[in-house]
Amino acid sequence: MLKIQPVGSNTAAEITDVDVKLLDDDGFAPIYDAWLKYGVTVVRDQELEIEDFLHYSRRYGHVAPHPSKSTRHPDFPEITVLGVGKFNADGTLNNAIFKRGAAGFHTDGAYDEVPFKATQLYALAAPSIGGNTHFSNMYQAHDALPDRLKSLLKNRRGAFSYGGRKASQALLNEEDRDKTPAFHDILRVHSETKRTSLYFDPGKILYIEGMEKEQSDDVLDELTERMIAPDAEYCHQWRAGDIVIWDNRCMVHKAAGDYPPEQDRIHWRVSIKESADGNRVAA
Numbered sequence: 001m002l003k004i005q006p007v008g009s010n011t012a013a014e015i016t017d018v019d020v021k022l023l024d025d026d027g028f029a030p031i032y033d034a035w036l037k038y039g040v041t042v043v044r045d046q047e048l049e050i051e052d053f054l055h056y057s058r059r060y061g062h063v064a065p066h067p068s069k070s071t072r073h074p075d076f077p078e079i080t081v082l083g084v085g086k087f088n089a090d091g092t093l094n095n096a097i098f099k100r101g102a103a104g105f106h107t108d109g110a111y112d113e114v115p116f117k118a119t120q121l122y123a124l125a126a127p128s129i130g131g132n133t134h135f136s137n138m139y140q141a142h143d144a145l146p147d148r149l150k151s152l153l154k155n156r157r158g159a160f161s162y163g164g165r166k167a168s169q170a171l172l173n174e175e176d177r178d179k180t181p182a183f184h185d186i187l188r189v190h191s192e193t194k195r196t197s198l199y200f201d202p203g204k205i206l207y208i209e210g211m212e213k214e215q216s217d218d219v220l221d222e223l224t225e226r227m228i229a230p231d232a233e234y235c236h237q238w239r240a241g242d243i244v245i246w247d248n249r250c251m252v253h254k255a256a257g258d259y260p261p262e263q264d265r266i267h268w269r270v271s272i273k274e275s276a277d278g279n280r281v282a283a
Helices: 025-038 050-057 138-144 147-153 213-226
Strands: 003-007 012-016 040-043 062-064 080-082 118-125 133-137 157-160 182-185 187-189 196-198 205-208 233-236 243-247 251-254 266-273
Touching: 003 025, 012 025, 025 040, 025 243, 040 233, 050 266, 133 138, 138 196, 147 213, 182 187, 205 213, 243 251
Parallel strands: 012 040
Antiparallel strands: 003 012, 040 243, 062 266, 080 266, 118 243, 118 266, 133 233, 133 251, 157 182, 157 205, 187 196
């Protein structure tokens, strides 16, 4: 029988004793509810083919190809393959691949007009040490902000681009770079839970709308310092067969490029967007 157990500081839930390939809508409902409640869910001990993973991912919403075309699966463009091609032709380590996502806490897809609702990974191989993924709850980050910042940021939007202020776009094809920024509320009301979170990504935000550059930069620097609230984190240690999904509307995450390079850390990844009504799409 399906078991759901909170882990971390109530920032994630671990789900066991289930085969996601066999779930009907009634069986999936408590998993989806747990995901909304905790922001991250971990389903252990799964054996999936690509079609199984895509079918399960579509229960959460529309699966959209990631803009980094070079790392898409050759036969299934909705899937990004992480952790392959990390060595250059001369045998040196390609840090853009090895340390992808490890530069700092971030949210996925903020650069899109319709940002990613969720990101889901399925672990094909996990290293014996290191390579964890870290998460932090942005509801708690919002709640911990001083009143002066909440007042200042109320009804203000951030301008987001793939590379942010550093214009880091190495993983994009040239024709996909330098797109027009997308604008999103910084104090964002979640479309399903109706809770308010700090919607912030220091690596993708360019400026805060309606502020002079100096003030905007100062506020962004302060938000960078405040975005990880006390007791809001969960660190996931991967095992092959894990499915992990997180809610980009209320969570930030980062990888850890600290595992032995000669070992494999390979995942399938999908990016999930909301349906037109803001909710999930039935499988």
